[in-house]
Amino acid sequence: MIIKYPLKPREYQSRLGLEVLKGCNLIDLTELQRSQLKQALWQQGVIVVKNQHISASELEEFARKTFGNLMFGSNSFSLDPEISPEIQSQYSAILGNPKGLDRKPPEKIYGARIWHQDKDGVPIIKELEMNALYVVMLYGIKVPEEGENGQPHTTEYLDLVEAYNNLDSSHQKALEEILMYQMPPVWFWQNLDWDNVPKKVHPLVSTHKVTGKKGLYLGSWNTAIPLGMEDKQEEAQQYWQDLWNMVLERTPVYSHVWEPGDIVFWDNSQVMHRGTFYDSTKYQRIALRLGVVAD
Ligand SMILES: O=C(O)CCC(=O)C(=O)O
Numbered sequence: 001m002i003i004k005y006p007l008k009p010r011e012y013q014s015r016l017g018l019e020v021l022k023g024c025n026l027i028d029l030t031e032l033q034r035s036q037l038k039q040a041l042w043q044q045g046v047i048v049v050k051n052q053h054i055s056a057s058e059l060e061e062f063a064r065k066t067f068g069n070l071m072f073g074s075n076s077f078s079l080d081p082e083i084s085p086e087i088q089s090q091y092s093a094i095l096g097n098p099k100g101l102d103r104k105p106p107e108k109i110y111g112a113r114i115w116h117q118d119k120d121g122v123p124i125i126k127e128l129e130m131n132a133l134y135v136v137m138l139y140g141i142k143v144p145e146e147g148e149n150g151q152p153h154t155t156e157y158l159d160l161v162e163a164y165n166n167l168d169s170s171h172q173k174a175l176e177e178i179l180m181y182q183m184p185p186v187w188f189w190q191n192l193d194w195d196n197v198p199k200k201v202h203p204l205v206s207t208h209k210v211t212g213k214k215g216l217y218l219g220s221w222n223t224a225i226p227l228g229m230e231d232k233q234e235e236a237q238q239y240w241q242d243l244w245n246m247v248l249e250r251t252p253v254y255s256h257v258w259e260p261g262d263i264v265f266w267d268n269s270q271v272m273h274r275g276t277f278y279d280s281t282k283y284q285r286i287a288l289r290l291g292v293v294a295d
């Protein structure tokens with residue numbers, strides 16, 4: 001028998017990390033280009049615009065014009081006289097070591113190195129629903145020459161639509177029955193005043209507000225609690241950990257290798273991410289981070 005169309009093993013091509021608007025400058029996009037950028041972001045989950053040279057205020061202005069006025073995720077900052085005003089604005093946070101090399105490695109492990117979803121902070125804001133379109137943009141101005149284990153410096157992303165699609169249908173159905181509480185990451189189980197903690201209930205299987213695609217919304221290890229387990233700390237954390245181990249095992253990770261001038265956008269709806277290590281006593285990193293909720 002001749003098989004006309006033999007099945008080829010399909011190599012997984014992540015939807016995350018598409019480069020868009022090649023050759024464009026973010027500060028002078030047309031309305032059409034803004035809308036194309038947004039559509040690409042909802043479809044792809046993570047997109048990249050390369051070769052940008054803009055100030056922090058320009059980044060903020062671009063974010064307002066493109067997405068809306070609700071900046072969220074960093075405090076409002078006042079000007080630091082030791083840092084160039086070019087890289088400072090009210091809502092953009094500076095990640096890295098903008099003042100120069102550290103003398104000693106930082107003592108604390110940087111929280112963003114753990115897999116997370118920035119939207120976990122949404123319960124703090126009453127009017128926002130968990131399904132809000134919370135976008136974070138990270139602009140690499142100075143990139144460390146080396147990241148972990150002699151590799152380039154990266155930020156890692158994991159596609160929770162892919163994670164959902166990788167489950168068999170009975171598992172998908174079982175998860176669709178589950179509701180979770182989400183608390184903001186500052187609330188730890190220890191000394192928890194459950195009644196007064198801001199929290200929101202959401203389905204474990206989320207539906208994207210624009211694309212309608214299904215994906216998982218996992219939250220984080222100590223702030224996402226299945227309904228019914230609110231009094232069972234260990235059980236809740238174990239549930240989350242088992243689910244996460246399974247997702248991580250089956251879902252390929254997309255690593256964005258940073259180049260100066262990259263602006264990476266991620267839609268926190270159905271994507272998780274984590275920052276990676278670099279030696280701040282040897283290398284400098286300057287990155288601007290801005291979070292905004294799309295109207
Ligand atoms: O440091 C990074 O590359 C990621 C930081 C992060 O998680 C964030 O800005 O939300």
Ligand SMILES: [Fe+2]
Binds near residue numbers: 112116117118273
């Ligand atoms: Fe983050």
